[in-house]
Structures are given as structure tokens and as C-alpha cells.
Amino acid sequence: xxxxxTPLRAAAVAALLSMFAAPALAQEPGLTPTSxxxxxxxxxxxPSMSYGFDVMNAARMYYDKIxxxxxxxxRKIELSVQDDRCNANDLVAAVKKLVEQDQVFLLNGASCSAxxxxxxDYVVRSGVPWxxxxxxxxxxxxxxxxxxxxxxxISQRAMGGSIVEFAVKQLNAKKIGYINHDDAYGAWNLEAAxxxxxxxxxxxxxxxxxxxxxDVTAPLLKLRAxxxxxxxxxxxxxxxxxxxxxxxxxxxxxxQVLAVNAIANxxxxxxNVGSKDAFKNVYIQEVLADKPGSEKLKWVxxxxxxxxxxxxxxxxxxxxYMPYGIPSAMAVVKALQDAGPDLTRAKFIEAAKKLNFDSGxxxxxxxxxxxxxxxxxxxxxxxxxxxxxxxxPGAFASRWTYQGQ
Amino acid sequence: MIMNPITNxxxxxxxxxxxxxxxxxxxxxxxALVVALAVLTVVxxxxxxxxxxxxxxxxxxxxxxxxxxxxxxxxxxxxSLSHAAFYGLGIYTAGLLNNxxxxxxxxxxxxxxxxxxxxxxxxxxxxxxxxxxxxALSTFAFGEAMQWIFLNWxxxxxxxxxxxxxxxxxxxxxxxxxxxxxxxxxxxxxxxxAATFVIHFSTLGRSFRAVRESEIAAAAVGIDVKRVxxxxxxxxAFYAGAAGGLFTTFxxxxxxxxxxxxxxxxxxxxxxxxxIGSVSGAIGGAIVFGLISELLRQVPSYQxxxxxxxxxxxxxxxxxxxxxxxxxx
Numbered sequence: 001x002x003x004x005x006t007p008l009r010a011a012a013v014a015a016l017l018s019m020f021a022a023p024a025l026a027q028e029p030g031l032t033p034t035s036x037x038x039x040x041x042x043x044x045x046x047p048s049m050s051y052g053f054d055v056m057n058a059a060r061m062y063y064d065k066i067x068x069x070x071x072x073x074x075r076k077i078e079l080s081v082q083d084d085r086c087n088a089n090d091l092v093a094a095v096k097k098l099v100e101q102d103q104v105f106l107l108n109g110a111s112c113s114a115x116x117x118x119x120x121d122y123v124v125r126s127g128v129p130w131x132x133x134x135x136x137x138x139x140x141x142x143x144x145x146x147x148x149x150x151x152x153x154i155s156q157r158a159m160g161g162s163i164v165e166f167a168v169k170q171l172n173a174k175k176i177g178y179i180n181h182d183d184a185y186g187a188w189n190l191e192a193a194x195x196x197x198x199x200x201x202x203x204x205x206x207x208x209x210x211x212x213x214x215d216v217t218a219p220l221l222k223l224r225a226x227x228x229x230x231x232x233x234x235x236x237x238x239x240x241x242x243x244x245x246x247x248x249x250x251x252x253x254x255x256q257v258l259a260v261n262a263i264a265n266x267x268x269x270x271x272n273v274g275s276k277d278a279f280k281n282v283y284i285q286e287v288l289a290d291k292p293g294s295e296k297l298k299w300v301x302x303x304x305x306x307x308x309x310x311x312x313x314x315x316x317x318x319x320x321y322m323p324y325g326i327p328s329a330m331a332v333v334k335a336l337q338d339a340g341p342d343l344t345r346a347k348f349i350e351a352a353k354k355l356n357f358d359s360g361x362x363x364x365x366x367x368x369x370x371x372x373x374x375x376x377x378x379x380x381x382x383x384x385x386x387x388x389x390x391x392x393p394g395a396f397a398s399r400w401t402y403q404g405q
Numbered sequence: 406m407i408m409n410p411i412t413n414x415x416x417x418x419x420x421x422x423x424x425x426x427x428x429x430x431x432x433x434x435x436x437a438l439v440v441a442l443a444v445l446t447v448v449x450x451x452x453x454x455x456x457x458x459x460x461x462x463x464x465x466x467x468x469x470x471x472x473x474x475x476x477x478x479x480x481x482x483x484x485s486l487s488h489a490a491f492y493g494l495g496i497y498t499a500g501l502l503n504n505x506x507x508x509x510x511x512x513x514x515x516x517x518x519x520x521x522x523x524x525x526x527x528x529x530x531x532x533x534x535x536x537x538x539x540x541a542l543s544t545f546a547f548g549e550a551m552q553w554i555f556l557n558w559x560x561x562x563x564x565x566x567x568x569x570x571x572x573x574x575x576x577x578x579x580x581x582x583x584x585x586x587x588x589x590x591x592x593x594x595x596x597x598x599a600a601t602f603v604i605h606f607s608t609l610g611r612s613f614r615a616v617r618e619s620e621i622a623a624a625a626v627g628i629d630v631k632r633v634x635x636x637x638x639x640x641x642a643f644y645a646g647a648a649g650g651l652f653t654t655f656x657x658x659x660x661x662x663x664x665x666x667x668x669x670x671x672x673x674x675x676x677x678x679x680x681i682g683s684v685s686g687a688i689g690g691a692i693v694f695g696l697i698s699e700l701l702r703q704v705p706s707y708q709x710x711x712x713x714x715x716x717x718x719x720x721x722x723x724x725x726x727x728x729x730x731x732x733x734x
Contacts, residue, residue: 184566
């Protein structure tokens with residue numbers, strides 16, 4: 001029933017509602033009219049520091065560049081930096097500090113896959129957008145979560161699919177020998193490798209080995225007996241060295257292709273295998289757009305030297321993974337630009353889903369989709385003779401997509 | 406250095422009872438600290454962020470872990486370097502039971518403690534045949550072997566990909582945040598603290614300490630040394646396993662890398678720096694060193710140097726532990 005007091009009450013309720021509603025709309029965490037706060041995290045200490053220290057520096061220098069150019073829709077990027085030590089508990093603590101205490105708008109971090117997976121549940125529950133750095137972290141990307149984006153270097157699955165594509169299209173292999181690990185990472189790269197082999201109508205002969213294997217004779221003899229046309233080595237660095245050495249000793253002369261996670265240091269690889277003759281028919285997978293140090297990537301290394309002259313003068317810098325920080329920061333910036341000036345986390349996530357751009361740094365485009373949260377799926381290949389690397393033309397992409405298993 | 410006159414071996418340097426006034430002052434300062442901590446723990450969720458509560462939850466778990474190590478090393482005087490393995494057994498048992506059967510949190514924690522306790526029982530039998538550095542190496546080997554199993558038994562533990570758990574639940578309430586889990590973690594941690602004090606003052610606690618000081622003298626007064634040593638290992642492992650179960654209250658993921666020797670060393674550091682042989686030392690060591698570790702994360706470039714420096718200073722100037730300042734209990 002309407003009374004004389006009804007309009008008064010309605011006005012009072014409206015005023016009360018507006019008191020709560022207006023700030024709620026304006027108060028996206030980490031956002032002011034002049035700034036966007038981003039939580040940048042990765043390993044800044046501990047034994048795994050090399051996976052992320054310079055990757056974070058690369059992201060930071062890219063954000064500095066954007067700020068110097070005027071920011072995004074009038075907002076400057078402010079960074080809140082945390083060390084995750086590449087450790088699951090520390091990553092969760094870092095993420096919680098950034099989200100709940102520092103009140104960042106979005107997260108940009110993680111260089112180590114196992115630690116990154118630890119943060120998944122919390123990030124999904126909190127709804128904060130998270131774009132990883134160089135962690136492959138298939139475990140956090142599949143099944144896709146609404147607000148988590150990653151694999152800016154390459155996912156394990158894309159690594160497996162891409163290397164098979166190279167063997168088929170470049171080396172004309174019909175029967176492919178594939179050595180991976182018998183762990184979760186091995187299962188992931190094998191899943192896409194099998195898909196790509198089936199799609200290309202070639203055979204894949206698989207030998208899965210323990211990551212701590214010390215004698216690789218048996219799996220190699222089996223693959224030699226299967227008369228494979230090419231040997232794909234998707235193991236970690238130490239078993240990969242054993243495989244190359246043993247393949248040479250067994251007189252295996254067919255092409256051998258080392259996956260990106262099988263190479264920690266090419267010089268060390270060459271020294272540990274021992275003989276230069278073992279590298280007569282060896283290729284290595286690379287996820288950058290070109291050889292490290294090439295003209296195409298010169299701008300990244302130049303930017304690093306300008307931004308961090310002291311670090312750049314040290315012998316171990318920039319670290320090998322440094323360029324991987326650029327595409328991740330680029331994706332953050334592009335999604336912020338696409339989301340528009342009336343920024344919200346929901347708009348940012350929608351914009352991130354639609355990203356599709358060439359970073360100029362990685363082998364393939366950075367592209368997400370409604371059901372795709374792994375950014376980069378291509379790689380290039382380099383012929384390696386034990387000392388020099390020569391680029392093989394073209395890039396080779398994985399076609400595996402998540403089908404909701 | 407104090408020597409045992411019967412065995413001619415070095416014994417733990419326990420403090421001599423001090424004068425009444427000094428003792429009273431210490432009791433008052435200790436009591437004030439306890440009251441301050443009690444108030445802080447109660448008001449914490451209302452005045453701070455989820456991040457701080459997450460750290461508080463972790464510290465409470467480490468407190469239970471430290472108490473477990475205190476029982477075997479501080480009370481019973483036995484070397485044990487496999488605490489991270491027992492902790493891991495507790496986490497995996499509780500998490501897997503929750504995933505498979507959706508059991509309530511308390512049952513998962515008890516199961517985690519029991520599985521770890523049974524393994525501790527087996528290690529306890531080792532202690533009958535070895536001592537000192539040999540026992541330390543054997544328990545270290547067990548810890549390493551368990552981490553290898555956590556890393557490689559992929560179908561069960563998730564291997565190097567780690568293992569996700571369903572959020573824990575109790576009486577129909579699911580723990581989806583650190584703040585929601587905090588009261589339960591706090592209450593259960595306090596239960597373990599109380600139990601440790603009860604053990605400390607019980608016949609069992611006195612038997613532990615008798616064995617620690619001299620197995621021969623303990624046997625001479627009728628203590629079954631073998632049984633006491635085995636029980637110390639089993640009880641210590643139960644605490645560690647239960648701490649693992651407690652961890653699943655607020656965390657839904659575990660990776661084997663978190664269960665390596667460094668975790669055992671961290672807990673050992675907490676117990677030693679807190680004050681070996683002291684219950685309050687084990688608690689204080691866990692809180693102080695847990696906090697130091699987290700605070701040092703904010704200064705990544707210097708944290709290893711600062712951490713090492715703090716440890717050396719503690720050992721130099723407070724060899725009986727932080728809590729020797731306020732009492733030994």
C-alpha cells in the first residue's frame with residue numbers, strides 16, 4: 001500500500017543502496033584512475049632462481065617501456081613483486097599476499113610448473129586474473145579455468161605435438177621413435193605427440209623411461225630394432241645426454257631431435273656427450289622466434305642491456321629464459337588495452353580470452369580462446385653440430401586441442 | 406659440557422633451578438606472553454587478511470611438526486631425520502582418503518597420523534640396533550626413500566605433477582578459505598600442544614627423559630628402554646602425520662618437492678633454536694623461525710645470508726634456545 005512516506009522510504013533505501021553499490025563498482029582491487037597494480041612473482045632466490053629471475057626482469061622492463069609511453073588508458077602500471085622460490089607453499093603465500101594484502105588487480109607470475117599448479121585452486125576461487133610467466137603448467141591450464149592463462153613459452157602438450165610435426169614435415173618420417181618420461185610431464189607431451197602422429201598418419205613407437213634412468217641401452221635397442229626413421233627425445237637434460245651418447249655408441253645414424261626441455265645448456269650437452277661425431281644428425285627444438293642472439297631478437301637483448309646495465313655486464317646474464325618474460329607482459333598490456341578504460345576484472349578476462357597476436361619473440365602466435373588457456377604452440381628447429389646452430393626454415397605447430405577429457 | 410658419571414657420555418645441558426624471585430619473574434613474563442599470544446590468536450581473523458591467516462595456519466602446522474620432533478629428539482634423545490617423510494605420509498593419506506571417500510577432516514587427520522605412526526614404529530625398531538650418527542643416517546635414508554616414492558608413485562601421489570585434494574569438510578561445512586579453516590587448525594594445534602605438556606609431565610615423559618640421559622640408568626630403575634624408544638618414534642611420527650592431515654584443512658595441493666630433507670632441517674632448526682628439550686621452545690621455535698622464513702621472502706637477494714646469520718647468532722648467544730629466556734617447560 002502506498003503511503004505518504006513511501007517515496008521517502010524509497011529514497012532512503014536508494015540512497016543506502018547507492019552508498020554500497022557505487023563504491024563496489026568503482027572499487028576493483030588494484031585500480032585507480034591513474035594506476036593499475038599488477039602482482040609480479042617468480043623465483044628471486046633459491047636453487048631454481050635461474051628459471052625466473054631474468055624472466056621477471058624482462059616483464060618489468062616491458063612494463064617500464066609501456067609506462068614511459070604514457071601507460072594504458074591513462075593508467076600507469078605499478079608492480080608489487082614477490083619471490084615464490086619455485087616452491088609450492090611459497091608460491092601460494094606470495095599469491096595470497098598479492099591478492100589479499102597488496103590488493104593487486106591481476107597476477108603475472110610463475111616460472112615453475114609444479115609450484116604454479118599449487119596456486120590454481122586459490123586463484124580460481126578468488127577470481128583474480130592470472131597470466132603466468134614462463135611456467136608450462138599444463139596441470140593448471142587443462143581443464144581450462146576461466147581466469148588462468150599460461151604456457152607463454154610452450155606447454156608440454158604443444159611441445160610433444162610440435163616436435164612430431166617437425167619429424168613428419170621436415171624429416172619425412174613415417175615411423176617415429178619417441179622417448180619420454182614415465183611421469184605426468186611425459187604423459188602430457190605424449191598425449192599431443194600421439195594426436196599429431198595420428199593426424200599425420202604416421203606411426204609413433206614410444207619408450208617411456210624413468211627420469212632417473214642411468215642406462216638407456218634397452219629402450220634404444222628396442223627403437224633401433226623397430227627401425228624408426230627418426231628419434232625424438234622428449235626427456236630432461238640428463239637422460240637426453242645419455243641417449244645421445246648411447247645412440248652414437250650403438251651406431252644409430254638416423255636424425256635425432258632434442259625437445260626444448262632436453263636442453264639446459266647446449267655447450268654442456270656437447271661436452272657431456274663427448275664426441276662431435278655424435279652430433280652429425282642432431283636437431284634441437286627452440287620456442288623463440290629465432291636463434292638466441294639473432295637479429296630478429298636483438299631488440300629484446302638490447303632493451304635488457306639498456307634497462308639493466310649492471311646485470312648485463314655480468315657473465316651469466318641475461319639468463320637463457322629471459323626473453324620469455326616479454327610475451328607474457330605483452331599479453332597483459334594488450335588485454336588491458338582491449339578491455340578499455342572502464343576496466344574490470346571480468347572485462348580483462350574476456351579480453352584475454354580473445355588475444356591473438358605475434359609477439360615477435362616466440363615461434364608462434366600468442367593466442368587464447370573460449371576453451372584454450374595455453375598461449376603458444378609452435379617451435380622452430382636448429383641443426384646442431386656440437387658447436388654451431390643453423391636454423392631450419394619454418395615453424396612447426398602442435399594441433400592438439402583440449403577436448404574436455 | 407656436562408658428563409654422565411655412569412656412561413661417561415655427554416648429556417643435555419639442562420638448566421639448574423634458579424632462585425625463587427628470578428623464577429617468579431620468568432613465570433610472570435611467560436604468562437604474559439601466553440596471554441598476549443592467546444588474545445592475538447583469537448582476534449587475528451577479524452583484523453587481518455587471508456594471507457596472514459594462511460601464514461598463521463602454516464605456523465600452527467609447523468608447531469605440531471616441531472612438537473613431534475621435540476618428542477623424539479628433545480624428550481627421548483634419539484636422532485631422527487625423517488620427519489618430512491612422516492609429514493608427507495600424513496598429507497597424502499588425509500588427502501587421498503578425502504578424495505576417495507570424502508571422509509570428515511578429523512578422520513583424515515587421525516588416519517594420516519596412524520599411517521605415519523606405523524611407519525614411525527618400524528623406524529623405532531631400527532633405533533634398537535643403532536644410535537647416534539648411524540641412527541641419524543638411517544632415518545635420513547628413510548626420508549629420502551619416501552620422497553622418491555612420493556615423486557615416482559605417480560598413480561597414487563600424482564608424482565612430479567603433485568596431487569590436488571578436494572577441500573576438507575567437517576560436520577557438513579567445507580573449508581574453502583584460510584579464515585574458515587583457521588579455528589579448526591588452531592583448536593587441533595592447541596590439542597597437540599596440551600597433549601605434549603601432558604606427556605612431558607607424565608610417567609611416559611619422565612621415562613623418555615630417563616632414556617635420553619642414560620639408557621643404562623633408565624633400565625636399572627625398571628624402565629623398558631626398548632619399548633620407550635619405539636614408542637617415542639611412533640608418537641613423534643603420529644604428530645608429524647597429523648600435522649600433514651592438518652595441512653589439508655587449508656591447502657588442496659601437495660608437491661613432493663615440499664617434502665624433502667630441507668623440511669626436516671627446517672623443523673630441526675625450529676626445535677634446536679627454540680630450545681632442545683623444551684616444549685615451549687619447540688612451539689616458539691616453530692613460530693619464530695616460520696615467521697623469519699616468511700619475512701625473509703620479502704628480501705630475496707639477502708635472505709640466505711640473513712637466515713644463516715640469525716642462526717649463527719642464536720647458537721652463539723642463546724645456545725639453550727630462545728625460550729630459555731622465559732623458562733624450560
